Amino acid sequence: MHSNHSTLPIQMFLPSETVELIAEYGSDFPHNLALEQDMTILFSDMRDFTELAERFEPREVYASINASIALQVKSVHAYGGSVNKFLGDGLLACFSGEGKSERAVACAAELLRVLPEHEGALLPCRIGFGINSGKIMFGVLGDAMRWEYTVVGDVANTAARLCGIAKPFQALVTESVFEDMSPASRQKYCSFLRPQMFKGKKHPVGIYEVRAESDDDADKSA
Template identity: 30%
Template sequence: MNQNLNTSFFADFLHDEGLEFAIFDAEGRLIQHSGGLVDFLMVPVDGALTGQKLSHLFPELIGYEQSLQDVQLGAQPGLQIERIHRGDLRGAPGYVTFHIRAYQGGWLLVARNVTPEGQLEQKVTQQRNELSLLSGQLKQARTQLDDLLRRFVPSAVVDHMLTDVTKTQLGGERREITVLFADLRGFTNWSENRDPEMVMDVLNQALGGAVSILLKGGATLDKFMGDALMAVFNAPLAQTDHATLALRCAKEICINQKLSKNLRFGIGINTGSAVVGNIGAAAAMNYTALGDAVNIAKRLEELTAPGQILVGPRAHELADPQIPRVPFGHVKLRGRQKPVAVYEVQC
């Protein structure tokens, strides 16, 4: 059998396919090659290529000595190195794929110029990395926006709107809710002769403590009104024990107040039918509750002394009887013709 390839036929065939070849002996020296092989070399070569070492002509193969030996001995069918990135030295291809097989005691190396594919892959990888970076930035921005939004809009309302876009429209629905009003009794008089910065610090401390308890207890914070706040239960998310939750929150707020005995929250709680939803304009709206049940809760709060909790009849009826409370009496509330049965939660 002829030990030499028909160079002309083989080289022309490979060249038509965008390939060049090189044959190395058992010591890794070049003994035969196609004419276009020189275009694949990264290193300058003085004189003839024949006799040059494999690792010198193709330094990318340094480190593959064991694999080359396994190929030569038949322990490995071949070695294929995909899309090696190369520089532009001597105009060599930017990306090359090597296919290496055992041949006549040495190796047959077939080199393919895959620069277009390599450049496309690099572009796709770059775009993927850019998209990943952009996705991370968008995720971070969304997290920051979500955190910012929840500082001004109750978290329960935000979650409700994100799951149902119709909840971002004006209007609402009628349902039974429990409403809680808390006013920092004596704060207006206390703040008259004090620095505004100190007034704000104390107010934020008091409101912050109450809000923390309310949110932990399942309330939806409706609004702040100077030194007072309004919260609702059973809206926008349903809570079967909404009256109990409200009384528990009120009791905890009462117990945890530490400002002074004369600077404490007075809390009014009432349960009844109300319309809950968005009011305002399409460009600016607030989630709130409207109705007589809300008005009664506010009137009860107006009756309270510092550290006192007053509860309307329906809230008293629904709430857990284990929460201590006593009759306060039938009270004529402002704006109502008939007296209302009121109960006081023992703080």
């Protein structure tokens, strides 16, 4: 018995970087491939997920997370980013090339406006964001049974830690991101918050908070 369903494209299930490498290497894909790149990394994560899962039915939680993720993916792609992986109730996105930090911050600013607007229709998907910029390693992890091409290094770790301390509907960025932006974008989006010590680092990291996109900004970009 043959299925009438058409084959889904691999791009729907894998990040674009992985698809490009598969197309380039095919069956000769190197298991120890690692490339150094200058990127801006964005992490997102839902606050109070445990409480949410306890209060609502699993199907409701799933539908709400899926809707929240869809909004985030749409914004990441609109600002020229790539979703590297989904992290249950959040995601990891990568921005590269010219204006990478400005685009990542603008993406977060848009989501800080858009996500709260959907709280009436969705469950309370209160998302926090962490953004960092610098040299990262894209590397293949795993064994012959399961490989994953993902971000490795301190830049990604710090972005994840920032995300971990962000409040609901708050986006935090490092001084590296701030310095990688134009003066106009710094003034538009960022406010200095505080220095933050992270485990394993010798010096505190300067932390900036991203201001949500205004309705006027949204009208201009529409």
